[in-house]
Amino acid sequence: MYSTYLQPRQHNVKRTRQTAEEREARKRKEQAKIEEFTNLSQMVLSKADGDWSQDAFNLTTRLLQVNPEFYTIWNYRREILINGTFVKSSPDEVKSVLTDELAMTMSALRAHPKVYWIWNHRRWCLESVPNGPGQESEPSYLGWKQSAWDRELFVVEKMLDADPRNFHAWNYRRYVLAGMPNPKPEAAELAYTSRKIEANFSNFSAWHQRSKILTSLWAQGKLDEAKSREEEFELLRNAMYTDPNDQSVWMYHRWLVGTGGGKTILEREITAIQELLDEQPDSKWCMESIVHYKRHLLKSCADEVDVTSLSGECKELYKRLEELDPARRRRYQELVLMDVNRGKPRK
Amino acid sequence: MEECQFDAVIFGTGLVESMTAAALSKAGYKVAHIDVNPYYGGDEASLSLEEFVQWADQASSSSSEPSSPPSRFQRVSRSPGVPPQSRQYSICLQPAVIPSTGPLIASLVSSGCAKYSGFRLVDCVSMYDSSGRVKSVPGSKEDIFKSKEISLIEKRRLMRFLTFAAGDLDGRQELEGKRDMPFVEFLKTTFTLSDDIANVIAYSLAYCMSTTEPTLPTLRRLQRYLRSAGRYGPSPFLIGHYGCLGDIAQGFCRAAAVSGGVYILGRKVTNISRALPTKTEEKDGLPSSSDEKEKLAFNYDIDLEDFPDTLSCNLIISSPTYIPSALKEETLQVPPPSRKEFDSNVSCLARCVAILDQALALRTQDPQRSAPERTEEDEEDSQTAETALKGVGVDTAILVFPPSSVTGGSTAHSATVLINGEGSLSTPKDRWLVYITLPLSQQPEASISAEVLLKPYLDALLLLSADPSHSLINPLFTTFYLENPAPPSTTPGSSLHAESNSYLVPAPLPLVSLPDFPDEAALNAESTFKKAIKVLRSVSNENKEDEELDFWPPLPSDEDADDDNEW
Numbered sequence: 001m002y003s004t005y006l007q008p009r010q011h012n013v014k015r016t017r018q019t020a021e022e023r024e025a026r027k028r029k030e031q032a033k034i035e036e037f038t039n040l041s042q043m044v045l046s047k048a049d050g051d052w053s054q055d056a057f058n059l060t061t062r063l064l065q066v067n068p069e070f071y072t073i074w075n076y077r078r079e080i081l082i083n084g085t086f087v088k089s090s091p092d093e094v095k096s097v098l099t100d101e102l103a104m105t106m107s108a109l110r111a112h113p114k115v116y117w118i119w120n121h122r123r124w125c126l127e128s129v130p131n132g133p134g135q136e137s138e139p140s141y142l143g144w145k146q147s148a149w150d151r152e153l154f155v156v157e158k159m160l161d162a163d164p165r166n167f168h169a170w171n172y173r174r175y176v177l178a179g180m181p182n183p184k185p186e187a188a189e190l191a192y193t194s195r196k197i198e199a200n201f202s203n204f205s206a207w208h209q210r211s212k213i214l215t216s217l218w219a220q221g222k223l224d225e226a227k228s229r230e231e232e233f234e235l236l237r238n239a240m241y242t243d244p245n246d247q248s249v250w251m252y253h254r255w256l257v258g259t260g261g262g263k264t265i266l267e268r269e270i271t272a273i274q275e276l277l278d279e280q281p282d283s284k285w286c287m288e289s290i291v292h293y294k295r296h297l298l299k300s301c302a303d304e305v306d307v308t309s310l311s312g313e314c315k316e317l318y319k320r321l322e323e324l325d326p327a328r329r330r331r332y333q334e335l336v337l338m339d340v341n342r343g344k345p346r347k
Numbered sequence: 348m349e350e351c352q353f354d355a356v357i358f359g360t361g362l363v364e365s366m367t368a369a370a371l372s373k374a375g376y377k378v379a380h381i382d383v384n385p386y387y388g389g390d391e392a393s394l395s396l397e398e399f400v401q402w403a404d405q406a407s408s409s410s411s412e413p414s415s416p417p418s419r420f421q422r423v424s425r426s427p428g429v430p431p432q433s434r435q436y437s438i439c440l441q442p443a444v445i446p447s448t449g450p451l452i453a454s455l456v457s458s459g460c461a462k463y464s465g466f467r468l469v470d471c472v473s474m475y476d477s478s479g480r481v482k483s484v485p486g487s488k489e490d491i492f493k494s495k496e497i498s499l500i501e502k503r504r505l506m507r508f509l510t511f512a513a514g515d516l517d518g519r520q521e522l523e524g525k526r527d528m529p530f531v532e533f534l535k536t537t538f539t540l541s542d543d544i545a546n547v548i549a550y551s552l553a554y555c556m557s558t559t560e561p562t563l564p565t566l567r568r569l570q571r572y573l574r575s576a577g578r579y580g581p582s583p584f585l586i587g588h589y590g591c592l593g594d595i596a597q598g599f600c601r602a603a604a605v606s607g608g609v610y611i612l613g614r615k616v617t618n619i620s621r622a623l624p625t626k627t628e629e630k631d632g633l634p635s636s637s638d639e640k641e642k643l644a645f646n647y648d649i650d651l652e653d654f655p656d657t658l659s660c661n662l663i664i665s666s667p668t669y670i671p672s673a674l675k676e677e678t679l680q681v682p683p684p685s686r687k688e689f690d691s692n693v694s695c696l697a698r699c700v701a702i703l704d705q706a707l708a709l710r711t712q713d714p715q716r717s718a719p720e721r722t723e724e725d726e727e728d729s730q731t732a733e734t735a736l737k738g739v740g741v742d743t744a745i746l747v748f749p750p751s752s753v754t755g756g757s758t759a760h761s762a763t764v765l766i767n768g769e770g771s772l773s774t775p776k777d778r779w780l781v782y783i784t785l786p787l788s789q790q791p792e793a794s795i796s797a798e799v800l801l802k803p804y805l806d807a808l809l810l811l812s813a814d815p816s817h818s819l820i821n822p823l824f825t826t827f828y829l830e831n832p833a834p835p836s837t838t839p840g841s842s843l844h845a846e847s848n849s850y851l852v853p854a855p856l857p858l859v860s861l862p863d864f865p866d867e868a869a870l871n872a873e874s875t876f877k878k879a880i881k882v883l884r885s886v887s888n889e890n891k892e893d894e895e896l897d898f899w900p901p902l903p904s905d906e907d908a909d910d911d912n913e914w
Contacts, residue, residue, distance in 0.1 A: 198489065198492070198493055199489060200488075200489060201489075201492060237499060238492055238493075238499065238502065239492060241499040241500070241502045241503045241506075242488060242491050242492045242502050242503070242506055243488060243492075243506065244503075275500075276499075276503065279500055279503050279504075280503060280507070
């Protein structure tokens, strides 16, 4: 649905027409809130030593609503659940309570998407979901777990839709995919990374995820490695030409080159990047990458290449880099020296 | 009677007049807003199908005599049948799209009128090429990255150009001596872009109307569109529900009414006359005698047909069509806003409005990027997905016909087509409204109808059905007509009465491309409003000559919400 309802804003700046009295009133209100919070924390902490009642549980809810980063209270809350609630509950009731916990922390996450303790609590809830509803060897034995973990994947996808570059969310995604009772096929995950990259290829996490999946699929023989690698190079070339400044593209390229293919691939890629450099002579990444790969050739295929001319080309590129990126000129000079001294015995 | 005394009376509820009415009402002035039509919106109105048919029939009968300034709408012809469900159509007399950043959006937000309407992003923009194919127009970095149609080098050059166009244009070396060069030539020479890409940029990204549009003004327009992308979604453009501009004009009228404005629709104006003798000797604008203050003196008396009372006011705002000849000398045309971004080459538009019962396929579906990524379920559809590039039907979209893309079409001008499906809430289910607009550099000869000029475009469209079993679409309804620009005031205000002019005529709007009318109207409304304030202040002797009044006053503030703790 693309319909939009435009919200009015006051010239983009909130006009504070507060008088001194209003400011005083606001300060008093804040003081009251601070007092309330302090009292509540003290009350809860005093109970933490053995009070597993429902009252105590409700107090932790109130406290965590105000401050979800108060991780002691999350711990206490879990202890109440384990020692107070679960000991008296059937598996069905346990699952119910945990579903409620997940729902409650979902709202908390929306308000505080990067608080580690909320994510941790969710992990604990997921891992605590009991087996059921069916008996062992029945297909529904993992039913509750499957639906909880499926839902979790959905949550993580929503977070990544909102912020595709949130690496906490990508990490959590890997945790969820690994923990699912019936794991999803990796090919689907590859398609997911494709979607994210097509939406915006300036996304290191998405490329990173892709590299992990491809490694796994290649190792299992589920994908033809050579063909797949070629397709990745094709994808990369489109990204490079569209935006030569995007760092994540070049990093993925380095990884891809490193996965194999030898001298042929190295030389071919160097040529492709050189064409881009000819078209866009101020591209620092092109120069850096060409130099990087030429040095790689020198190191790994020294007997198959013209060492002198390659070294000369590297030196030329470093000179251009110094001009383009004077802030790092010392680094380029150092690299030239390293190349010059390579193979010479250390003094 | 006091109820009939107003600060300002505005004739015509077109977009400019409606925005001005709302601004004046919100600024505290008493406004009466009158329209001879029984509907809001004037020449930008959103009409039901039956209202549109009536409008067309009226326009075709009245334009049968030749008149010396050509009337606004001419050579109107329509298909005889009228499909049912008339009320579910909102046909706009001025089809337009709204850039996501710009004066109209800013006014909609600042005035609070945005909440009276709903909006939808344009789904896609496509371009027709002379081989009969329709291709999606890459509007963003992501589109360019994904495209299979553009070579690697072209991708680089296109990106380089777009980055240039979106950045600061002042003092750029690339523009030295080339500001007036035709834009297409500039693209091909300075940015070494191919003919294809240059056409895509000029006609479907910058919405040039003709082949000769100069570089700098076009770049400025293009920049505004580029900077609108991403605000509400990938497309830079919004379409309002219920016919866009008509509904928006109505929203501003509503705002005016909420602030005390009085609305009278469907009444002809029978008399507008000066109520006071014109002051010929005064130069400084200040009435000297205190006697003036005792009796409430107004400048104008206005009578309406079938309306018992005479309205009095100090300021009239209207288009030239309402001005009685006796008052022509004293009207003042508000100077147009200074943006010179439009091609003066265009002197009229040929328009078509059609109703179709099938979706058009304007978007080519990308085949799966690489085979191994498909999951087991997709394996079954692999044949259908891979074999043909299936077109996908669109709901709200723009299709551009660049010059020389259609046999029988124009070689000098670009035609644009705006398609509205049910998502725009201007058609019933399974119906699409299609607006075709072709700019013309001169009035066509009397023997050439609007239909003849537009038929090649309509015919090309009718072959683009998204349903492969219906290769040729049969339109349910068509109307063709010519639109001429709104006439300027015949006597731009004489210098003698420059300060005391209390009859203002908003600057006429030039003929512009699809995304430009709304912002031009908003700028016009703002300058009309500011001029009106000057006049009203001088009448009431307010000593606020120097105080700038904002177009829209600040909205009432929200209570500071204290729900940080609520999850």
